[in-house]
Amino acid sequence: MKSKKIFLILITAILFNQFCQAQQTEFKQTAVPLKHGAHRTGRRTDPDMARWRAYGLGQFIHWGLYSIPGGEWNGKTYNGASEWIRSWDGIPKSSYDSLIYHFNPTKFDATAWAKTAQQMGAKYVTITTKHHDGFCLWPSKFTKYTVANSPYKKDLIGPLVDAYNKAGIDVILYFSVMDWNNPDWRYEIKTKADSLAFDRFKTFTRNQLLELLRLYPTVKGLWFDGTWDKAWVQQAAFADELETEMRKIHPGLIIGSRFRADENGKRHFDTNGNLMGDYEQGWERKIPSTINEVHGNDWDCVMTVPENQWGYNKAWKGHIKTTDELLEMLARCVSLDGNFVLNFGPKGDGSIRQEELSLAREIGDWMKINQEAVYDCEYAGFEPQNWGYYTKKTGTNKVYMLIFNVPISGALRLKLPSKTGITKAYRLDDPTQQYTPEEIGSHESFIHLKNKTENRPFVIVLETTKETPAKAVKYEKAKT
Ligand code: JFZ
Secondary structure, eight states: OHHHHHHHHHHHHHHHHHHHHHHHHHHHHTOOOOSSSOSOSSOOOSHHHHHHHHOOEEEEEOOSGGGTTTTEETTEEOOSOGGGGGGSTTSOHHHHHGGGGGOOOTTOOHHHHHHHHHHHTOSEEEEEEEOTTOOBSSOOTTOSOBGGGSTTOSOSHHHHHHHHHHTTOEEEEEEESOOTTOTTOOSSOOSHHHHHHHHHHHHHHHHHHHHHHHHOTTOOEEEEESOOSHHHHTOHHHHHHHHHHHHHHSTTOEEBTTSOBOTTOOBSBOTTSOBOSSBEEEEESOOOSSGGGGTTOOEEEEEOSSSSOOSOOSSOOSOOOOHHHHHHHHHHHHHTTEEEEEEEOOOTTSOOOHHHHHHHHHHHHHHHHHGGGTTTEEOOOOOOOTTEEEEEETTSSEEEEEEOOOOTTOEEEEEOOTTOEEEEEEETTEEEEEEOOEEEETTEEEEEOSOSOOOSOEEEEEEEESSOOTTOOOOOOOOO
8 A cells, every 4th residue: 555655656756757857848949039138058168257257256346426425414324325325315416416526535546455455365356437326437528427527537447447457356347327417317218208318328328338448448347237227128129239249349348147138128037047148146245055046157246344335334334244254255155156246335535444454454364375265166066064165176176165163063074976085184274284084974974173163264175086985885875
């Protein structure tokens, strides 16, 4: 009776599985033909993208007119993100726009910024050229609302690109399509007049983007924002053509999934579920938990130090992330094939706040010792454990255990993928400290830590083989 039941369950499971597989093939065959969907399935395989993939750690910079009020206006605090303060009813728009006459960052030093990023261990930086307020940090020819018409007068993007490049850091330009300063910007197109205005706005956007690529030819990519409103989402053909044009004049250019929608208004992933752009750009202040969530795509996570403040905010509120918390986020991103990008919000005078300088220094101190487990690393294929994260040197058998939570027992459990053996285990900060993993079952071992009271994250290197070790014991699986 019992075996009959089991048999029935088995048959049902097999049939269901076949049904699902048939559905999947069906889905592929009947994928909707799209004019403006993804141009590719799967990851890019060229050297520029491979370089991006290997970065591991990046820096984000939000800097603009909003850095002057720093989340405060006439003694009143704005509780939203400081770079959104113009949208607050507490401020007349014209007063905000007049901040251009007060923008004079006398303490700005591009080389010092680049040095801070370099010390932290960042391999790339994403810099706001224009945020939603429309203020341009470069002297754009297509609007008056630029740094050229501020008391500072000089270009900021050029010196930043040069300084970062000199420090060996790649530059990506952040660009908000949404522009609160341009009278032709529309959230939604409701009338013929709106449509004409938005056509002018599209020309303006194209002009600015081509201008940026012409002025700063060494940049590696563009980071788009402010692309969620209806008016822009309906521009599938225009945005697609513009993307193609930019790629043509700037070979290797990297563009995330937040630039354009397909003809059905689908963003990030097109109607057929394929990623549009070169990497998934939706991991904003959140990190995936499992490798399945990234669908084999490239991705990066952008993170703030306080809760949701990108631009400078005088009064950081709530929880301020600590160095070790940020390092843990970095480890989690790299372990799941992503990059981690930490945001900085310099002050209106061009200086970087002490808290951020300290974090950069402390992250850098850790990176100096442990960077091997971060740069050019990928998902290791090991079952996740509560003590931390695994990364693997891309294309090799060298695995890293990034340990953030030492169990009270000091025993670190390891479950190895099949056909994997460990030939050597040692601490990255002191290779003379070796471990002999205790094998307790098929592909299951323990590393017993000598010191159970570690108070900083550290790394253990596992040199592994792709064969089951010769001396391996055969384990009989317990029947349940
Ligand atoms: C946007 C901006 O509005 C914000 O000021 C900042 O520049 C940030 C990096 O990007 O904010 C977003 C955009 C997308 C999401 C969340 C906040 N999202 O997809 O969850």
